[in-house]
Amino acid sequence: MAYSIIEIVEVFKELGVLDVPAGKAYKSSRELIIRPEDRIEHLATDSRKISFAATSLFFALKTASRDGKDFVWQAYENGVRNFVLQDSAGLQIEPYINEMPEANLVFVTDTTLALQKLVGFHRRQFSYPVIGITGSNGKTVVKEWLNYLLEERFSIVRSPRSFNSQIGVPISVWEMNEQDELGIFEAGISTVGEMRKLQEIIRPTIGILTNIGDAHDSGFESKKQKLVEKLLLFKNAQVLFYNSEDDWIKKEVTVFFENSATRLMRIGKDKGADIRLSDIALEQNDQKVQNRQKQTTSITAEIQGTKEGNSSFKFNIPFTDSAAIQNAGICLAVSKYLGLDLDVFAQKAAALPAIDMRLQVLPAINRCSVINDSYSLDQHSLQVALDLLNQQLPSKTLILSDIPGLKEHEKEVAYQQMAGIIHNKQVHRLITIGPEWKNAAGQLNVPVLEQYDSTVAFTSSFQPGRFKDEAILLKGARRFQFERIFNLLQEKVHQTRLEINLTAIVHNQKLYRSLLKPGVKMMAMVKAFAYGSGLLEMASVLQYHHIDYLAVAYADEGVALRNGGITVPVMVMNVDEYGFETLISHQLEPEIYSFRILKQFIDFLNSQGLSQYPVHIKLDTGMHRLGFDPKEVPKLAALLSQQRSVYVKSAFSHFTSSEDEADDQFTLKQGHLLVQGCDQLEKALGYSFIRHIANTAAIARFPQFQLDMVRLGIGLYGINTTHENLPIRTVATLKATIAQIKELAAGETVGYNRKGKVEEKTRIATIRIGYADGFSRLLSNGNGKVLLHGKRCPVIGNVCMDMTMININQAPEAKEGDEVEIFGAELPVQEMAAASATTSYEVFTSIGQRINRIYVED
Numbered sequence: 075m076a077y078s079i080i081e082i083v084e085v086f087k088e089l090g091v092l093d094v095p096a097g098k099a100y101k102s103s104r105e106l107i108i109r110p111e112d113r114i115e116h117l118a119t120d121s122r123k124i125s126f127a128a129t130s131l132f133f134a135l136k137t138a139s140r141d142g143k144d145f146v147w148q149a150y151e152n153g154v155r156n157f158v159l160q161d162s163a164g165l166q167i168e169p170y171i172n173e174m175p176e177a178n179l180v181f182v183t184d185t186t187l188a189l190q191k192l193v194g195f196h197r198r199q200f201s202y203p204v205i206g207i208t209g210s211n212g213k214t215v216v217k218e219w220l221n222y223l224l225e226e227r228f229s230i231v232r233s234p235r236s237f238n239s240q241i242g243v244p245i246s247v248w249e250m251n252e253q254d255e256l257g258i259f260e261a262g263i264s265t266v267g268e269m270r271k272l273q274e275i276i277r278p279t280i281g282i283l284t285n286i287g288d289a290h291d292s293g294f295e296s297k298k299q300k301l302v303e304k305l306l307l308f309k310n311a312q313v314l315f316y317n318s319e320d321d322w323i324k325k326e327v328t329v330f331f332e333n334s335a336t337r338l339m340r341i342g343k344d345k346g347a348d349i350r351l352s353d354i355a356l357e358q359n360d361q362k363v364q365n366r367q368k369q370t371t372s373i374t375a376e377i378q379g380t381k382e383g384n385s386s387f388k389f390n391i392p393f394t395d396s397a398a399i400q401n402a403g404i405c406l407a408v409s410k411y412l413g414l415d416l417d418v419f420a421q422k423a424a425a426l427p428a429i430d431m432r433l434q435v436l437p438a439i440n441r442c443s444v445i446n447d448s449y450s451l452d453q454h455s456l457q458v459a460l461d462l463l464n465q466q467l468p469s470k471t472l473i474l475s476d477i478p479g480l481k482e483h484e485k486e487v488a489y490q491q492m493a494g495i496i497h498n499k500q501v502h503r504l505i506t507i508g509p510e511w512k513n514a515a516g517q518l519n520v521p522v523l524e525q526y527d528s529t530v531a532f533t534s535s536f537q538p539g540r541f542k543d544e545a546i547l548l549k550g551a552r553r554f555q556f557e558r559i560f561n562l563l564q565e566k567v568h569q570t571r572l573e574i575n576l577t578a579i580v581h582n583q584k585l586y587r588s589l590l591k592p593g594v595k596m597m598a599m600v601k602a603f604a605y606g607s608g609l610l611e612m613a614s615v616l617q618y619h620h621i622d623y624l625a626v627a628y629a630d631e632g633v634a635l636r637n638g639g640i641t642v643p644v645m646v647m648n649v650d651e652y653g654f655e656t657l658i659s660h661q662l663e664p665e666i667y668s669f670r671i672l673k674q675f676i677d678f679l680n681s682q683g684l685s686q687y688p689v690h691i692k693l694d695t696g697m698h699r700l701g702f703d704p705k706e707v708p709k710l711a712a713l714l715s716q717q718r719s720v721y722v723k724s725a726f727s728h729f730t731s732s733e734d735e736a737d738d739q740f741t742l743k744q745g746h747l748l749v750q751g752c753d754q755l756e757k758a759l760g761y762s763f764i765r766h767i768a769n770t771a772a773i774a775r776f777p778q779f780q781l782d783m784v785r786l787g788i789g790l791y792g793i794n795t796t797h798e799n800l801p802i803r804t805v806a807t808l809k810a811t812i813a814q815i816k817e818l819a820a821g822e823t824v825g826y827n828r829k830g831k832v833e834e835k836t837r838i839a840t841i842r843i844g845y846a847d848g849f850s851r852l853l854s855n856g857n858g859k860v861l862l863h864g865k866r867c868p869v870i871g872n873v874c875m876d877m878t879m880i881n882i883n884q885a886p887e888a889k890e891g892d893e894v895e896i897f898g899a900e901l902p903v904q905e906m907a908a909a910s911a912t913t914s915y916e917v918f919t920s921i922g923q924r925i926n927r928i929y930v931e932d
């Protein structure tokens with residue numbers, strides 16, 4: 075659906091969010107609209123993720139970590155012509171008018187609010203049913219399952235992935251169109267006051283409250299407050315489906331809807347539930363899926379008060395966990411309410427898909443990486459997945475199936491639009507699978523196009539050599555069974571792996587940025603293979619999220635960054651005279667720490683006829699590792715003043731123990747020495763440079779030393795080394811698998827030199843990790859523990875080079891092939907570090923190169 079920009083301005087005016095830039099000579103907003111005929115079909119909030127520039131309206135949102143007005147230029151350069159801005163203090167409107175002569179500028183009081191109000195208006199244009207889902211867990215699963223169950227009956231518009239935030243909800247609901255017949259949207263909140271806004275956007279006619287966790291969230295005073303806030307979503311719903319046997323929840327829900335017309339439908343295992351789930355039984359099945367016995371649960375649902383009286387109905391789901399049973403119960407109730415035939419429900423429920431909304435980037439054959447997103451296919455999820463693809467290796471292939479579930483008259487437009495997305499996102503090679511793409515080939519504009527009629531046609535002519543050094547995205551509707559393609563592409567590897575959560579990295583980067591005073595720059599430390607997480611992968615994500623600087627220890631690491639397409643400035647900390655040529659040819663900026671290296675570098679630059687090369691001066695304020703003594707600053711200043719080969723880009727020092735209260739006096743002294751040294755140097759040189767000293771711990775503990783830039787290291791990788799309470803997210807999870815399980819009798823021994831003595835009958839498991847992988851030998855004989863089925867299992871005997879034995883008496887359900895967590899969110903790496911007499915820094919950087927790094931987003 076499209077609106078003209080003028081219509082949108084009118085909507086803003088009516089809803090009371092329109093503004094004119096204060097203190098300027100504009101009387102009305104119309105004066106800033108120079109292209110009144112522009113049509114708006116898409117909303118954009120991220121200048122890097124725009125698919126249809128000409129018909130997009132860009133909202134410059136202001137958040138804690140960034141101000142969208144700084145990215146307006148980039149959006150303009152990419153072809154966007156319509157902008158919504160807010161007149162934040164100090165905004166100069168002239169540069170926008172002068173440098174974006176073709177742009178329509180719409181000023182509002184608050185860009186986020188304007189986005190929400192506009193979409194609220196859009197929502198009110200439609201009268202078909204809309205399902206709103208909230209709860210602590212299961213929102214996305216219920217949404218995807220309902221979509222799967224109902225997609226043949228209704229043309230459905232729904233939130234992509236887990237888009238459920240204050241921005242994600244409006245972006246999702248904007249996709250509502252006249253052709254749709256049912257909307258399914260999820261809403262997530264983190265504090266009081268947010269749900270009211272989401273309610274006005276989604277306006278659900280059918281409400282679903284999934285599981286409410288008992289966890290006490292930091293944004294709420296109590297779990298009651300959290301529940302009541304969530305219920306606000308269903309204020310005007312005709313019916314609410316919820317899932318609980320908890321008395322306090324039943325009570326609060328009843329009280330909340332006391333005088334309202336909303337019908338309450340409770341699903342539960344107890345008597346008195348409107349839909350009662352009973353006779354829940356695990357069933358073994360002969361069918362095997364990927365070599366695992368497939369387990370199903372059979373459930374009887376007793377439905378109260380139907381036209382025919384109470385009725386009872388039995389179905390199976392291919393899951394056994396209690397969350398899945400609850401979610402399936404909700405889906406049954408809603409499907410029935412929407413008129414789905416119960417036999418059709420039962421047939422589909424038996425094949426409910428597993429929903430893993432995380433997009434994983436996995437290593438693939440011939441140094442490729444592969445993203446497998448072959449659960450569903452629609453425009454929105456394609457765009458999201460292509461954005462992730464764009465952060466990977468430079469060469470990109472998309473393997474795409476026909477679009478499912480289209481009515482005949484919708485096809486032409488749908489294929490045309492998807493072809494547009496593919497063109498705009500700059501896919502290099504497109505492989506289409508299915509006959510409909512063959513018909514639509516004329517619309518495809520890509521450098522390389524290959525087309526197949528079916529998945530089998532592709533797999534039977536598959537040649538591994540045709541995929542090399544590229545990132546591959548698999549995007550297909552379920553019935554095309556792209557898992558077959560995935561199996562061909564995936565690298566079969568040693569199953570021990572380090573999972574790096576990219577979403578957590580970005581979260582931590584933003585978190586630390588929010589602690590910085592305005593204008594302070596951030597350098598990210600990516601030395602030592604980015605603390606073990608993967609140099610290029612980390613640098614690409616950081617660059618994408620606008621890091622100001624990167625730092626590595628040695629020139630070779632800098633070369634790897636440049637060869638991998640990293641363009642942000644890079645500081646190299648430990649340089650020697652043999653590396654000068656490499657530095658210069660890769661635009662790497664050296665740390666200068668002594669007169670010897672400074673003179674050598676100046677001589678080298680002279681010999682090459684180069685001048686004004688940026689360098690970073692290191693002062694030694696107490697670490698006594700590298701750097702000039704602050705007493706040497708006058709002599710250094712004199713030398714620097716006499717030459718033009720280098721210029722000082724920054725001067726810095728490094729704290730020895732900024733995390734340790736016992737050394738706070740020493741930290742203060744170091745900070746003051748650096749500031750004094752910089753003052754002296756600037757005065758003598760007659761120009762200013764960037765000053766920096768704060769590492770992760772100092773950012774929070776010594777904000778007065780954030781100066782012009784901070785150097786973020788371990789905090790980015792998920793470790794809080796201070797006692798400050800910061801919501802840092804775990805980034806790295808190391809996992810290994812069980813190769814074999816044995817039962818030993820009392821008196822037997824385990825491992826080299828028989829150090830593991832078995833005192834009673836014991837089950838042990840051999841796991842695929844050893845000291846060559848960084849699992850220290852100090853963890854032998856009970857010092858180290860790993861997590862198996864939620865239980866801490868101790869190491870038994872000595873750790874071997876490639877394998878380790880653990881005592882698994884506490885985890886009787888364990889079987890061969892199961893995964894153990896070596897460290898991660900459930901078992902903090904600090905515990906393993908303490909047990910092996912070291913720090914998390916050393917644990918991270920000791921993880922062997924043979925362990926695959928796998929990157930996930932959530």
Ligand SMILES: *Cc1c(COP(=O)(O)O)cnc(C)c1O
Pocket residue numbers: 599727728768769770771785786787788789
């Ligand atoms: C490694 C390093 C840092 C980062 O320290 P963290 O404690 O990991 O934040 C900062 N500055 C220098 C010079 C470093 O070598």
